[in-house]
Amino acid sequence: MINVRNIDIVFIIIDALRKDYAEIIENGLVKHGFVKYENVIAPASWTIPSCASILTGIYPAFHNAHETREVKGLSVKLRRRDILSVILKELGYSTILLSANPYLRPSNGFRFDYYHDFLYRPSSLILLSSREREEVRRLKAKHRVEGKAKTARMLLSEGRYKLLVKMTIGSFIKKPYGYIQGLLSNWPLDKGAGKMVSKFTDIISNIQIDRPRFIFINFMEVHEPYFNDPCGKLTFHYNFVTGKEEIFNEQCLEKLRRAYRREVEYISNKLLELLGKLDEVNMMNNSLIIVTSDHGQMLGEHGRISHGTFLDDELLRVPLLIRYPSNLDVEIAENTEGYISLIRLRRLIIELVKGKLANDNMLYSDVALAESFGVHQNVAKLLKDEERRRMEEYEKYRIAIYWRGIRALYNVDDSRFEEISPEASMRERRHLMKIIKRHLRMAHIVKALKGR
Template sequence: MLCSVFKLPNFVVYMTTPKRPNVILLVLDSVRADHVSCYGYKRLTTPTIDKIAQEGILFSQVITAAPWTLPSHASLFTGLFPTEHGVSQENTYLSETIPTLAQLLNQAGYRTVGFSNNPWVDKSTGLDRGFKEFFGWRNFRPTTKTNFLEKISRKLQLYKGSMAENTIKQMLSWIKTYSDPKSAPFFLFANFMETHIPYSVPRQFLRKFSATEFNWRTINQDEAKYITGTTRMSTEDLEKLALMYDSALAYLDSEIGRFLTSLDKLGILENTLLIITSDHGENLGEHGLISHVLCLYDTLLRVPLVMRHPSLILPGTIVNNQIQLHYLFSTILQVAQSMVAKDEYQGSINLLNQTDKGQVNQGYTFAEYNHPVLTANRFRKFNPDFDNPQLITALKCVRSSQYKYIWSERGQDEFYELEGDPEETHNLIQDSKASLEIDKMKCVLTMWEGTLVKTYQQPMIADLELDDAALTQRLKDLGYF
């Protein structure tokens, strides 16, 4: 099949404001769009996010470039796809030759600060680069500087302390200390982990969606045990897992609400671009998977994105065209009126230029999952022979509003008709009726790959030193080793 000309979008919008706004970027780790209530979910999980969407803009089809934390954040901070920035399970450090969003905003005169609950977003991976101040996950652990009774009460869920609570306390302290309408604007980034497996939810939020109490400790939250078949989970178990996830989301949403209420009282929101999104989604039993590993289904790729600014964004705006999450990189640079926003990186994309009447339709979005060496090694601790070719493989996908084609390094390709099969349960890769569309999507994916430019030179994971015992243990707790 001959491929028609394929061109990525290239349009430029320069925004002007009397005073450059502050930018607050909140990443709610592992939140999938279809569990957010303003995206049509059956449970009222996110009244705070819903309110921001009503006061600003909601993007209904946002696709992340990677289905797990490290490469997704690297894309968010560089405007590049994983192939371009090179961060993966085989290469866990962002090259110092690649400029980051925080670096460029620093150069543009912004005061930059980062708060991360996730050990993958930290100094050890290079994702702290450019932040004038950066507070990593060790700063927010609930067990830090607490007495014995408080530690026990947390385990029994009698104490509501959490990483989110501690993070927001420090964020507000920083803002009260350093934000001054007469001084330079600030860029604040924060990553929250309440919706990252394993979930630990205050008891009152578990009761929010369940009429009957259950012992959440009996529900398996280890994806390696489930996927390798070491631990079986019933339909009821998976329903309870989803309930725990929703409860964690509701709790995190309430903490974000507390943060925004405080900002409103301080008058900070009057000239602040507020962005709430996620780095990737979460599997809750779909496709025989839990957590966020080994696939490129929409359960992992489609994330929420809402933004608010009183003068830059018309309240109640909804954008239904699909977009890439990491176009936030260029959007933020243009809002900040950074000089580098003219031509470099993804500088031609400004998401705030998209309206219902004047959208530029990108047509296709893309995502990558490089070979899962860390995940495979961990799974083989439970089953030494585990080597499912559909799962232990590198993946790439191209997605349109109608179709998705997933390329597998081990030949387990997939093709879905999204309008009739949004849950991606009927693989049409062998369907002769779909052959023309499959060929077209293969062609688009190949041509897109030809546009990517690798911009990194650095060691593989075997050459990196993970000699920090606390970091290694934290990653083990989160299911990475």
């Protein structure tokens, strides 16, 4: 059996990286001894449920860290104790989380021994003190006004000239201040990667650590925003906005795609820099290194942008590259039919740590699923009545299923297929229904047992 103390684990998530844009990263990593895997499916289309599935080895319906009608965004928590970081700690590992993602942190249930937060956005220059901001809020509530112009007139009528002057000056210099600050920090091209690689270098250079390390990293470079103008700051709620076709015009979308490619190239270089640091301290050959993404990104396909809620191919097909320790003889499967769900990585890691990993067959399955339980963000307040009604259609439980070259999207709440590969026969459709019913039945049983 391999000595667990000789194997460090580096698990890298490149947030929002879709498979069809990942070629430059794949080519670079293959040259460094990584195995490139195909037909890899993320279990969800946004960070919390997907990373929860990676660390628990089960789908969102089983771990329950997913959106509902009532619980969305940062309110979604992973409440299980049997996550990979905890298991590895019990096996003697020091567990470390480096994250630039506000969703991937201990407060959301992702428990590690050490957590380093690299979330960064250029801050605004705030001229009003906290007491003055509270006074403005109180006056706005008293006079029931919204908007800058109405607030300014209200302050003028109230004789609050100092507040009016400071607020006016602040509104004029806010954007240029943020722009200059972004330029100085190389944001949004770099959303924390530079500092993360530096911290990673400090961690692996610490010879005082006498335990193997499980380092889980989330890079946000490929995630929006991509540049400082209205097109670059388009967010998820625009998917439901009336007239979005004018907003998502081809000029804007092409600009988004170019910026997305630029981010992929940038993080590719940072990855190679990180691998170089591993090599400098002789860790490359004694480490398991996994590079993947938690979900993809919509760049105008099907009239959509960003990620979450939807279950399109562009959101679910992600890259996966693994570099196995050189002292471990892992047989790589030649017959690679089938799919790899990210939920299967947990078992591979545990088997490797226990010295039981002989091949990578456990990664493959005939079936891979992905789930959405509704709209994942609180965006209703940003929408008009008609837009909210449009959004309401997505407040439903849906399952994407991949099986033997067939892709289908099943609406559980309405009990119907919304999408299915046209070549699927009636017999194949019936088999897909069997798979879905078995999945739902097992999830129901697990919830019933947990409720006892």
